[in-house]
Amino acid sequence: MVNPNTAARPEDTVLPECHIRETGVLPEHLTAFRRQGVLALRGLLDPVELEAVQEAAGSLIDDAWRTRSMTDTIWTQEPDHPDAAPVRIEYVVDKSPVIARLAGHPLLLRVMEALVGPNLIPTWDSMVFKTTAGAPRLSWHRDGEMYADAVGVTGAGRVIDVGVYLDPAPEDNCVWCIPQSNYWDDDRITATAERLNASEWDTTGAIPAVMRPGDVLLHNILTLHGAPAVQGKQRRVVYFEYRPAEVEWQLGPHVPEYVGRKQQVLRSCVEQRAAAHEHRDEEPFDYCPAEPFRHWVGRPDLTTLRFPHEENWRW
Ligand SMILES: O=C(O)CCC(=O)C(=O)O
Structure with a gap:
């Protein structure tokens, strides 16, 4: 007999979603994210901004193809191999002013402030993509195996990955995730990932995060997720990843000085957006961390928005 106290509830097996421009973010959306480890924000980008970011993303990918460079770029094989395809570019906020302005999006940052806390800082900024040349499976994984007691630090989701979708992600080309795996212990994560990764593509217990261009998917870095191999489709x-400054300061993974640097980056993105004609009707994000965590004060002006992880690593 099914124990009603432990059986999955119907809402545990669907992707929670928030139509952010219609309802704003409600307490139930925040709770659903904290419980499920995943939340879709539908239609966050307006069509004009979506088109601008699509164009910026396209030119970064074109540059990768043209230069075959490995700087900040991950390829499926050595880039001089005829079958090689680029699949990831790092530090995209530094590479494109349009993406820097996207990183200052007030609606997105207000959701992050509600979930991460007032001392949020941006940590990673990357573009992950599938070109029509194809991309391999992204095996089942957690993003952050960085803290000894990871579930204690961020089971409820204060370290968050935000995926801004520029292309459709249908079931056969989307991220799949296992709701509530953000609370699993290491043994359960390892056993499940090993079992699912033993065959090319196994989605047992997972749900598809089907997305449309302009949608945004939030996932807790501890949520087990993966994506199938794909050929002939662009996605x-x-x-953007966000962490609480106080967690970064005390536990890493970056050195404490990284906090002030990335706060400067965030402030610059917000300022660049506020100064742009196309965003003149928006209320800019008001970045207001607690007084002990205003580490940008007194720092020299920024000359770059790119702070490589390996140059700022604590361990
Ligand atoms: O967008 C995707 O296909 C998944 C990306 C991902 O899981 C990762 O880069 O860790």
Whole structure:
């Protein structure tokens, strides 16, 4: 007999979603994200901004193809191999002013402030993409195996990956995730990932995060997720990761000085957006961390928005 106290509820097996421009973010959306480890924000980007970001993303990918460079770029094989395809570019906020302005999006940052806390800082900024040349499976994984007691630090989701979708992500070309795996212990994660990764593509217990261009998918870095191999389809996603400054300061993974640097980056993105004619009707994000976490104060002016992880790593 099914124990009604432990059986999955119907809402545990669907992707929670928020139509952010219609309802704003409600307490139930925040709770659903904290419980499920995943939340779709539908239609966050307006069509004009979506088109601008699509164009910026396209030119970064064109540059990768043209230069075959490995700087900040991950390829499926050595880039001089005829079958090689680029699949990831790092530090996209520094590479494109349009993406820097996207990183200052007030609606997105207000959701992050509600979930991460007032001291949020941006950590990773990348673009993960599938070109029509194809991309391999992204095996089942957690993003952050960085804290000894990871579920204690961020089971409820204060370290968050945000994927901004520039292309459709249908069931056969989307991220799949296992709701509530953000609370699993290491043994359960390892056993499940090993079992699912033993065959080319196994989605047992997972749900598809089907997305449309302009949608945004939030996932807790501890949520087990993966994506199938794909050929002949384009899917570009700009990823931003956010962490609480106090967690970064005390536990890493970056050195404490990284906090002030990335706060400067965030403030610059917000300022660049506020100064742009196309965003003149928006209320800019008001970045207001607690007083002990205003580490940008007194720092020299920024000359770059690119702070490589390996140059700022604590361990
Ligand atoms: O967008 C995707 O296909 C998944 C990306 C991902 O899981 C990762 O880069 O860790």
